[in-house]
Amino acid sequence: FEKFRGEIKGAALWDPQLTSTVNAACAAAGAEALAVCTPELADRLNIPVKLDLRGRFSSDREVYEWMWKKYGGSFSRQALCSLEPMAAGAWLRDYAIQHRIFTFWVRSGSCGIPGGSPGDEDAMQALMARFPANIPVLGFWQAGDADEGLTEYGGLIFAGRTGKYTVVSDWTPNLSVHSGIRARGPFRQSPPRRLKYDPAKKYVAVTQYESGDCPWFWLRLQKANWLQKEHGAFPMNWCLGPQTADLMPGVLEWFYANSAGSDCFFCAMSGAGYTMPRYFAPEDPRTRRAFLRDTARYMKRLDLSVISLHTDHWYSRPEPPEACVEYAELKGVRAVLADFGRNETLPEERYAELCGGVPVIHTQNRWDMRETPESLTRDILASKGQFISVMALSWTLDPAKIYAALSALPPEYEAVRCDEMADLILQKQGAL
Known part of the structure; x- marks a missing residue:
């Protein structure tokens, strides 16, 4: 002192x-x-x-x-x-x-x-x-x-x-x-695999929608995930709050440098910061447009091509919301992950749909704080359709437990990154 x-x-x-x-x-x-x-x-x-x-x-x-x-x-x-x-x-x-x-x-x-x-x-x-x-x-x-x-x-x-x-x-x-430590180079993640669509397979994308938007998560809990031997053994999708790049660029640089080819970083809910699109500046289109522009700039800077939206959860509602249209139109967006949990009114044929030519992938499970590898496996098996997006709660499911859940699936189930799933959806639709 x-x-x-x-x-x-x-x-x-x-x-x-x-x-x-x-x-x-x-x-x-x-x-x-x-x-x-x-x-x-x-x-x-x-x-x-x-x-x-x-x-x-x-x-x-x-x-x-x-x-x-x-x-x-x-x-x-x-x-x-x-x-x-x-x-x-x-x-x-x-x-x-x-x-x-x-x-x-x-x-x-x-x-x-x-x-x-x-x-x-x-x-x-x-x-x-x-x-x-x-x-x-x-x-x-x-x-x-x-x-x-x-x-x-x-x-x-x-x-x-x-x-x-x-x-x-x-x-x-x-x-x-941390905010004063500058990253030494651009943020670049590993490109997705070029998979060929197989109508006999069920494709599974496991996502962690929450916590990754919080800078403290990368500073504290996420490193333990990266150090597990199961990290990198299967395709996994991690949400990333873009402002982490401003608040702790050196920490984020370490995660990019030590990511596996099977890791996919995607933009956390719902863009430049955590918000619920339906409640964000609902009567101020100018502010909404500015937020979307900032979101696109952050995604380009962090090499993110998939974005998740907080389009609410747990209750039934019409889909797709207007927000999906706004975000699907952003330059560089390859896919939109919608829903924080399963929407009961959504018909099976719409779990993976196109919005302006961009795949919108809906979450199919309803997670809880007691999630286990066995319950995640059950969630996947109970999911409908060929393209299955399930959320694995970060507080309870780490790479070891997610790997155990995926390993218990029948052979026709294949784990993929979200950007890979987007390409497969487009292949099925004949748009790629």
């Missing part, structure tokens, strides 16, 4: 009786070069107190309105951050402070933590509208047992109203360092 003491001008004290002041203290830290402290820490390190937030506010709304009034001119216009003041610890805060990112939290009505009040959601929506559309909200919308916040999907809808998308990063440490 003594080595870098000269980098700070004093301490900002937050109020333990109103934890939203942690976010306010972080705003002050970025704008005024202060260190976020408790009184005890400031005293122990002999840091002069420049800002004391104790007892100044009675509600979260007052805190965030003060933040905007005090520091609105210094906040970045390139990102926002949703971070529960206590649950996420110091993760992500280094990056938010470094880049002066407006950091907030909307509490759930039932969390029991002081500070929340009716109307907070509308008030924060008005604050968010002061920032440009088509920018990411870093962090996340819920904090587990500490506070459900807006919930995952509630947060996506909340952000989408003002044309913002989510980059799930609340568990990501050291982004102030």
Whole structure:
């Protein structure tokens, strides 16, 4: 600390009786070069107190309105951050402070933590509208047992109203360092095999739709998958959040360099960031077009030709949604992976269909947190049609378990990459 003491001008004290002041203290830290402290820490390190937030506010709304009034001119216009003041610890805060990112939290009505009040959601929506559309909200919308916040999907809808998308990063440490490490060359993945369509076969694409959109997943859990001996022993499809290339390019470079020829990276839901297309800027076509342009640029940069969409899940609905048309029209898109889970109303002949000449492949299983190799095998065997896309939940199914599930299939089942499946669908349709 003594080595870098000269980098700070004093301490900002937050109020333990109103934890939203942690976010306010972080705003002050970025704008005024202060260190976020408790009184005890400031005293122990002999840091002069420049800002004391104790007892100044009675509600979260007052805190965030003060933040905007005090520091609105210094906040970045390139990102926002949703971070529960206590649950996420110091993760992500280094990056938010470094880049002066407006950091907030909307509490759930039932969390029991002081500070929340009716109307907070509308008030924060008005604050968010002061920032440009088509920018990411870093962090996340819920904090587990500490506070459900807006919930995952509630947060996506909340952000989408003002044309913002989510980059799930609340568990990501050291982004102030990782974002400054540049990749040494372009991101290029192995090309797909040139397979010949066989009408006697059933083609299976196993995908991991979730977690790969989160930068922390690549920094932490995904490396364990890459080190398993079964990694590379079968075709596997991994979702990738494009902004990982900005937040930790060196980490992502390692995964590209150490990928197997059987690995296929595809763009995570639903493009440049995590969003539900039907709720993203629904009345702002200009923002939607800008988001799609950014998505296409990221996909080209990361050599991605397949994109997954969060077209909802678990309930029956008409398909294909308008989003499939929008994304299928993007330059370089080879296939669209639709549905986070099986849509019961979709007829068998539409599990793999063409949209503007681009294959749209629908997920056929409904996964749960108790997924096992045996249940994944059963999901595949119960699937209909010749082209079978199934989701393997990242929290429970690693390469070893997926390999076991595929090994238990009859010989007419062949595992393929998503881009390979797209080519096979086009061959069957006589379009390739």
